[in-house]
Amino acid sequence: MLLQILKTGFRFGPLLFGLLFIPPATAQILGALDWAPPLGLSPLAAGFALGGLWGLYAQIRGSWVSWTP
Amino acid sequence: MAALSELKSIAAEGNKLLAQREQNIARAHMGGVPWFAVAWGLGNFAIWLSLWPLVIFSIVPVWAAFPIATLNVILCYLPSHEAQHDIIGRKGTKWRWLNELVGHVSTIPLVLPYRAAKLTHLEHHKHTNDPERDPDYSMRANGPWHMIWVSLKNRQPGSNRGLRGYRDALIKIGRPDVVVDGLIYQFVFYGILCALAWAGFGIEALLLWWLPRHIGTAYIQFFLSWAPHHPAVETGRYRNTRYWRSAVGNIASMGMQYHIVHHLHPSIPLTRTPAAYRELRPILEARGCRLEDH
Numbered sequence: 001m002l003l004q005i006l007k008t009g010f011r012f013g014p015l016l017f018g019l020l021f022i023p024p025a026t027a028q029i030l031g032a033l034d035w036a037p038p039l040g041l042s043p044l045a046a047g048f049a050l051g052g053l054w055g056l057y058a059q060i061r062g063s064w065v066s067w068t069p
Numbered sequence: 070m071a072a073l074s075e076l077k078s079i080a081a082e083g084n085k086l087l088a089q090r091e092q093n094i095a096r097a098h099m100g101g102v103p104w105f106a107v108a109w110g111l112g113n114f115a116i117w118l119s120l121w122p123l124v125i126f127s128i129v130p131v132w133a134a135f136p137i138a139t140l141n142v143i144l145c146y147l148p149s150h151e152a153q154h155d156i157i158g159r160k161g162t163k164w165r166w167l168n169e170l171v172g173h174v175s176t177i178p179l180v181l182p183y184r185a186a187k188l189t190h191l192e193h194h195k196h197t198n199d200p201e202r203d204p205d206y207s208m209r210a211n212g213p214w215h216m217i218w219v220s221l222k223n224r225q226p227g228s229n230r231g232l233r234g235y236r237d238a239l240i241k242i243g244r245p246d247v248v249v250d251g252l253i254y255q256f257v258f259y260g261i262l263c264a265l266a267w268a269g270f271g272i273e274a275l276l277l278w279w280l281p282r283h284i285g286t287a288y289i290q291f292f293l294s295w296a297p298h299h300p301a302v303e304t305g306r307y308r309n310t311r312y313w314r315s316a317v318g319n320i321a322s323m324g325m326q327y328h329i330v331h332h333l334h335p336s337i338p339l340t341r342t343p344a345a346y347r348e349l350r351p352i353l354e355a356r357g358c359r360l361e362d363h
Contacts, residue, residue, distance in 0.1 A: 006252045013259075014226045020263040025271030032272060062227015069227030 014064070018055015023047030091352045095334040098345040102164050103156055103338040110148025110175035117141035117178045117277075124273050135276040141178055142285030146293070147323060147339060148175040153187040154335045178278070179285060180258045181232070182250035189235045192242060194335060197309035198301045204238035207231050208294035209301045216295045220287045231290070289323075297328030306333065311359035312346060319343065329358055 009016065026047030030037060037046035054064065062069030120138055123129040151157055152172030158164030172183040189204040196202035207223060207230035210216035223231025239247050258278075265274040297310050310332045315322035327342035330349065337345050346353075353360060 003249065003252070006249075006256055009256065010252065017259065021259070021266050021271070021274075024266040024269075025275055028266070028269065028271040058226055063222070063225035065221060065225065069222070069225045 012059065014058035015055045018051035018053075018058070019048065022051025022054065026050055087352055087355060091333070091349060094348045094352070095337060095345065097348075098337045098341045099334070102158065102167070103151060103340065105340055106148045106151040106338060107157060107167060107171055109144065110152075110171040113141055113144050113148070114174050114177060117145070120277055121273075124277060125270060131273055131276050135281070138178075138277045139281040139284050142281040143288045143323075145175050145178045145285070146181070146289050149173075149181075149183060149186060150190070150293075151338060152183070153190050156336060156338050178282065179289075180254050180282060182247070182254050184247045185235055185239060185251050188242065188244055188247060189238050192238055194332065196304075197332065198298060198304045202241075204235055205294045205298075206301065207234055208290050210295060210299075213291070216291055217287055220290045220295075221283075224283070224286065232286070292322045292325045293328075296322065297325050307353070307356040307358045311361055312353070313359075313361045329353065329360075 023044055024047065027043035030043040030046065037043055041049065058064040061067060117138060120129065120134045120141075124131050124134045149172050152168045152175075155168060157171055158166070158168035169183075172187065176183060176186060193203050193205045198206065200206050208216070208219065210219040220231065222228060223233060228234075229237060236248050236251065239245060262274045262279060265271065292315075296313065296315070303309055310328050312329045313326055315326055319326045324339050324342060327346045330337060330342040330346045331339070333349075334345070350360070
């Protein structure tokens with residue numbers, strides 16, 4: 001059971017990282033740099049936009065940094 | 070015909086003598102507990118761990134802790150590597166617990182489980198440069214910059230090479246149970262990162278663990294997997310690795326200039342490989358080893 005949960009979690013690893021780590025980390029970085037996100041977004045919303053899109057890309061392509069894994 | 074047979078006999082005798090000399094030199098450099106490696110492994114981990122409260126309670130600024138954490142991750146593999154070869158304490162000896170402790174603890178910053186590291190590393194020794202059976206073969210690259218790119222690509226979620234190929238290697242040798250160690254380590258690692266980020270310590274998580282781990286992984290793979298075996302085309306005891314001169318020196322390349330000594334005699338502690346190499350050199354020359362002084 002636990003193994004199955006772990007395996008499922010890793011199947012969606014990039015998306016989860018994009019939604020669970022990148023948003024709060026981005027918000028903190030923006031705050032530390034005193035930068036306002038564009039389009040009137042809150043720092044956390046900007047983080048969700050960045051993390052969600054990048055995580056989705058990595059989830060689909062299998063890579064955060066290139067077109068192919 | 071008789072002359073040929075005599076020549077073969079002389080060659081075999083010479084070969085035997087050379088092997089005996091090699092063994093005698095190697096044995097002289099083995100034995101004892103490498104306390105330096107023990108202090109290095111446990112001390113390095115303690116320093117890395119201490120960075121967390123120091124940074125979280127604003128005693129040390131995160132920008133100052135980041136290079137220290139990166140150095141900690143770079144340095145964390147080799148003590149475990151000594152343990153993987155049972156150098157600190159063989160099975161059945163009184164220091165076995167210490168061997169296993171160092172093996173398990175020192176690679177925590179790298180998020181590399183000891184059992185997986187050990188089993189795959191021993192496979193690397195058995196099948197060095199074999200495209201099908203060497204778990205580290207996928208670190209092969211055309212040059213230093215290409216290697217850094219290969220290392221980064223191998224760490225991508227869709228990759229089954231590099232550390233991500235260890236899963237297949239473990240299954241291939243009949244140890245799928247050890248794959249679970251890797252899953253648990255990853256789960257805990259990412260769980261801690263996310264928890265820290267939501268608690269307001271995302272930058273700290275990034276600069277004390279996530280980024281140091283990426284830099285450290287590339288550094289370790291560069292000097293331990295790629296450079297000593299490059300171009301990784303030959304197999305065989307005396308040709309699958311080399312002696313080489315690193316542009317950054319022996320310490321910054323983590324003692325890997327003498328990697329050939331390690332492959333020939335894995336029980337020699339890291340700090341004794343330079344001395345062993347100097348004594349073994351005439352034998353290695355006679356064996357046709359790759360001794361690249363330039």
